[in-house]
Amino acid sequence: MDKFIVNIIHRPEMVPEYAEKVTGHGKEENIGRKSLLTESLDIFKFQQETAHKNGLKTTIQMTYASLFNEEAISIAKEHHEKYGDEIALSLLGLPCEEFREKYKTKDFCIWMFSMEDKKSIVDDVFGKFHDIFGFYPESTGSYYMDAELVNYIKEKYPMVKCAVATCWEEGPKAYHTCNNSWYTLMDGGPWNPWIPSKQNIHAPAANEAEDSGIVAIPHLSRDLLACYDGNGSNFGTHPQNVLRGMIYDTKTWEFPYLYNLIDQYRDLEKYNNGYAYNMMFVGPGWLNKMGRWEAPYELLKKSYEDGMAYYGQLKKEGKLTDMTMAEFADYFRQKKTYTEPECALWRDILYGSDKQLFWYCDPYMRACINMNQGGAIVDLRPYAAKLKWEVGIGTPHVQDASYPFLIQEKYRAGYFTHYAGEGTVRSAKLTYNGEEVDLCLCRTHAKFSEEVIENGKKKRILTLEPVDIEFYDLTVKLQTRVIFTEGSSDIEMERTVLSMSNPDAVVDLNEYIVACYGTTEYPEDMTSLTLTCKGKGEEKKIDYAYKCREAEIEGADSVEAVIPPIETKVSMRTSDEKATGYIREGYAFSPMFTLGYKMTLKDKEVVSTWLKLEKAN
């Protein structure tokens, strides 16, 4: 059953991104330059030849511009016949003289157009594709495809079954890296293929009614630690991205990191029922003859050849299956159920830190557990809300396509803040005789396991290595398990006291979440939020007004926050019936809210706390 699948995608982009801007420096803009068109086609031919030389089939994503080029069309037809390559249609690569003349704009990202233009462009390119090839494509894509766009395509062209729909954690960090001039703001999505919902492309469908009808694949397979922290465009299955990150030996031109990245993706089959996936999609602009940044063309070429040769070698060894996008969509539909999550226990393979993260994605959430912070949740996206978030001109989000977070340790601090206030995180604190230790300071590792529950569903369990919490005159050995139950929107955190140096000691445990909402580094208006502490026959409520208020109930049934701007309700409950639930409002310098439970813990005791995500209408 173990299967590692790769999708190799090429696009004949007649005016490659970057090429006109970078290699055309010092010349007047002219996207019809013959030399540019010839070079672009040469790059496409080189890419195709390299894949085929290594026994790999590709998906040729024709661009709008290439539909006006006889040679590109003829190559696609020939390679479809000869190698079984799929002829698909990309919504990237729109720019060309014909497009600019017709749409009177230099915009080129399909998701940023108005809905009216999106429909018109889709009909235009799909129609032209049909005129040329005599059929409609089964696969399409862009860097990002909003749900409304996919819904339209699926309605008009129901044969489309696969699309490149987002680029993992390409958001404010990528924008920043490009000196705030590259507007791909699309954080918060899955890193591996998924079946998107009709409501929001990032959020997987929970059932047939929500199913958008396509299988979405990410643009590239990206490093789940390095991309979360730094510039995503340095750390993906894109050999030239690795050169961009300067992750190569300048003397030998070797870059073991790329192979480590591919191999770690292969290793993810352990957490996903024997299935692993990779996607490589290099635009021609990355292979231009003038070189790219510090890398001369020879190095660009070598890196592409080496990367492809590695996939080819894996295929020869029987460790890889190459598929076209449409073939993959069929395979994925047959293999994956709606509720089966995507899991990734991921280690640092570049910086030597031994850090380990666990990424979890299902129709209700995307969560990141950080073992370097004692198993704290450091990123949380409430997919349960299936937030309708239209993007493009004429909507409230012209460029911002990210799925909002409740927790994001890079944009809203995490455990560490500067002198005042709190950052977003889900963790716990232990106190004893006036000393306090947050589990965020306990560096550890975890193991993954599964437990079958009912109807073929499973629990995914992350068991952390025990940590020692040292107080002045007491040491507590504590173990954490993080449990995700398939089909539920709960995250259970179970704490077990394995031993105490003084078995009669009693410590205080404070299970908490500090959260807010947003898609960028900057704070949002919190005044519409409400916090509620619910007890038996008693309820305490705070309407958020930055007044630093707090309320608590002993033996509370739940503590809750409703966040209307993202239609989300987040709540907590605990197994300790005597625990005191509390809610805490933030203030202007700390625009957060806190939900939590305070309880006591003795030797050998076990206590669980559940965090739940729901749609708030």
Add this chain to the structure above:
Amino acid sequence: MAQAGKGKLNFRCPSCFMRDLDIDMFYDKDKKEYYCMRCQYVGTEEDVLEKNEMVRFRYKDMYKRFTKFDFD
């Protein structure tokens, strides 16, 4: 003094790269140096290449080939 242009490769500013910014530098042929428009870095090609080696300090495992991805 003539206008600056692109060098033989479009080197990025090593100082900005350290703070996750990709900024192409321009080449001043009179002074034979690259310069950054965003920050104050200036340097010869030799200096740029030397600093580019330096920025790799954070990639401690850059030369390592992993065969195992979980921890015992």
